[in-house]
Amino acid sequence: MTTTLERPAPDKQAGGAPMIDRAEGWRRRAPLLPALIFTIIVTQIPFLLTIFYSLQSWNLVRPGSQSFVWFQNYADVFTDSQFRQVALNTVVMTLGSVLIAVALGLVLALLLNRQFFGRGVVRTLLITPFLITPVAAALLWRTVLLDPTLGLVNFVLSPFGASGTEWISEFPLASVMAALVWQWTPFMMLLLLAGLQSQPTDQLEAARVDGANSWSIFRELTLPHLRRFIELGVVLGTIYLVNTFDTVYMMTQGGPGVASANLPFYIYQRAFLGFDIGQSAAMGVVVVILTLIAATFALRLLFRTFSGEEEAA
Amino acid sequence: MAEVVFDQASRIYTPGAKPAVDSLDLTVADGELVVLVGPSGSGKSTALRMLAGLEPIDAGSVRIDGRDVVDVPSKDRDIAMVFQNYALYPSKTVAENMAFPLKMRGMDKEERGRRVRQAAEMLGLTDFLDRKPKAMSGGQRQRVAMGRAIVREPQVFLMDEPLSNLDAKMRVQTRAQIAELQNRLAVSTVYVTHDQVEAMTMGDRVAVLADGKLQQYATPPELYDRPTNAFVAGFIGSPAMNLLDLPRSSTGVTLGGVEVPLPREISDAAGSRDRITVGIRPEDWVLESTDADAGSVIKAVVDVVEELGSESYLYAHLAEDTSTSIVVRGPGRVKVRFGDPIAVRPNPEALHVFDVETGQRLP
Known part of the structure; x- marks a missing residue:
């Protein structure tokens, strides 16, 4: 104690940042408060209200029906076979689209990483799908490409006897995924192209001298080098695509039945078409919890990837 | 073990411009260590890369053991190269790095392991075989790069300023190690450096290049005692003549x-x-x-x-x-x-x- 009084400076150093008294601390933090309060109002209050609604039976079509039912809504959610179907759709749609987009993006990035005439033009053209508003892209796919009589896909396939296929009603989930893959492949391509261009050329030259052919170089060196870029692409793509709403809404309305509905769309349907506030609130809470669990693992992967574990020698 | 011959070999980056390497004539005898030395832009690294197959040979020819390699891809030239930044594979361990050229040649796993251990022993890397290059010092990485070259038992070693990323003391030490190793293995070696001290101490013969042209090709004492022109006279020796x-x-x-x-x-x-x-x-x-x-x-x-x-x-x-x-x-x-x-x-x-x-x- 005596020592502390006699030599205050070194002790402060040892404790890390110099001590600030409470008033000064508040003075420094005060300018951040409005933003914090605003964030709490727009995120946490709706969340708490959602939890509150999820414990009630409340359908807007029947006024006065509002009553407290505890966890009945949650029990209904887990016994709802449609909800399970939609949850599965969401997983297939999100992961399927992301993985296909990464695979296609990798192929395109490898092609773009070579020198050829008109590379700049080709690159720009390949990026354009990413620049289109998702609603417009979905509309484009529904009408211009997949329309059974006027669509380009059937026109191109007509010599092979595939004319008249009702793509959207026969393969609703695949159609939505096709549009999503089309929009997200350019993003993956750009990410992986950046990865490819950050690979040191002397390593590739060393591999050539060491007797590796193109395939061995790709498998032994390029793919390990791209690993963290692929992981980043998968995590970012998943975060975006798990929330897909506009594409589903524009192309299939989740139908036929719930064949192409994902969770955001299904909850929207139950809340704003079925007016079942209690039920949809409970679904929302369940989805948030599941997403939190998945996101925790995904983000942990992301941080591990960029902690520089595999940094170049 | 092979003789390397540059026969009027040229590299022209842009047609019409001055060649980066201009009609180079050079013979490296079997088992000899030849140093290519010159200032920046003299074409020494380009000449080495032509021999490695990393740069095309635009005119003339390069022969390894009597075989014209102008149209032979790097992987079929039976050479091993040590790069300035070592170019180790970051995702592989030291052992995997050293085994890589053997694996690419389809050698079975047992033989690979045997050769890697042998080379690691020679270079004092036995304790580091399971490490990734990132966890090693510059000198150790340099030895891994050497190890990756020697496991192959190639016809020719190519070294592109392999010591320039080491500190002064390490450089002197490694310089002697490389010369000793090369003597022991008796593999023809082409060594590029901009450091005339390295050239004089390591080379059996030294080729001085400037502006893409060979100025003089001689033993270190001859280079010092009878420089063929004022450029060589000023370049060799420190302080300069x-x-x-x-x-x-x-x-x-x-x-x-x-x-x-x-x-x-x-x-x-x-x-x-x-x-x-x-x-x-x-x-x-x-x-x-x-x-x-x-x-x-x-x-x-x-x-x-x-x-x-x-x-x-x-x-x-x-x-x-x-x-x-x-x-x-x-x-x-x-x-x-x-x-x-x-x-x-x-x-x-x-x-x-x-x-x-x-x-x-x-x-």
Whole structure:
């Protein structure tokens, strides 16, 4: 104690940042408060209200029906076979689209990483799908490409006897995924192209001298080098695509039945078409919890990837 | 084990421009260590990359063991290369790095392991085999790169400034290790460096390049004693040779107002030229007493004294002609300081004389 009084400076150093008294601390933090309060109002209050609604039976079509039912809504959610179907759709749609987009993006990035005439033009053209508003892209796919009589896909396939296929009603989930893959492949391509261009050329030259052919170089060196870029692409793509709403809404309305509905769309349907506030609130809470669990693992992967574990020698 | 021949080999990056390597003729005998040395942009690295198959050969040919390799891809040339930044594979362990060229040649796992362990032992890397390159020091990475080259038992080693990323002490140590290893393995080696000390200490023969052209190809002593032109004379040796552009006099040349007689054969070779370039190495000056007779010694004023312990170098300008600077080697302990006068005399037996215009050696 005596020592502390006699030599205050070194002790402060040892404790890390110099001590600030409470008033000064508040003075420094005060300018951040409005933003914090605003964030709490727009995120946490709706969340708490959602939890509150999820414990009630409340359908807007029947006024006065509002009553407290505890966890009945949650029990209904887990016994709802449609909800399970939609949850599965969401997983297939999100992961399927992301993985296909990464695979296609990798192929395109490898092609773009070579020198050829008109590379700049080709690159720009390949990026354009990413620049289109998702609603417009979905509309484009529904009408211009997949329309059974006027669509380009059937026109191109007509010599092979595939004319008249009702793509959207026969393969609703695949159609939505096709549009999503089309929009997200350019993003993956750009990410992986950046990865490819950050690979040191002397390593590739060393591999050539060491007797590796193109395939061995790709498998032994390029793919390990791209690993963290692929992981980043998968995590970012998943975060975006798990929330897909506009594409589903524009192309299939989740139908036929719930064949192409994902969770955001299904909850929207139950809340704003079925007016079942209690039920949809409970679904929302369940989805948030599941997403939190998945996101925790995904983000942990992301941080591990960029902690520089595999940094170049 | 093979002989390497550059036969009028050229590399032209842009048609019409000056070639990066211009009609290079060079023969590396079996088991020899040849150093390519030159300043930046001299084409030494390009020449090595042509041999490695990383740059095309635009004219002439390159032969390894009698086989023309102009159209042979790198992987089929049976060479191993050590890169300046080592170019280790970051996702692989040391053992995997060293085994990579063997794996690419389809060698079975057992034999790979045996060879890697053998090379690791030779290079003192046995304890690091499971590490990733990131977890190693520069010197260790350099040895891994060497190991990756030697496990292959290739016909030719190519080394592109393999020591330039090491600190000075490590560099001297590794320099000796590489020379010793090369002697033991007796594999023909082409070694590129910009450091003339490395070239002189390691090379069986040294090729000096400038502007894409071979200037001289000789053993280190010959390069030092009989540089073929003024460029080589100035490039080899540290501190550099004093190259002085001097007017002729009846018996020799005039330096700092003093007649310096030239030996008969040099004088004859110089013919009727008015001026010649005279090269005097720092150690070929004789320090005289400052009281000596004015007609026989050259007076100079000291600008800088570099004391290295075993010797010292005096940087001085001539008293008569202050625009001419010279470097003189002196004994380890010299009394002179900045501004002191000194008197020197060149050793007439050790003069090098070059044409002023072409820079070619005269006798």
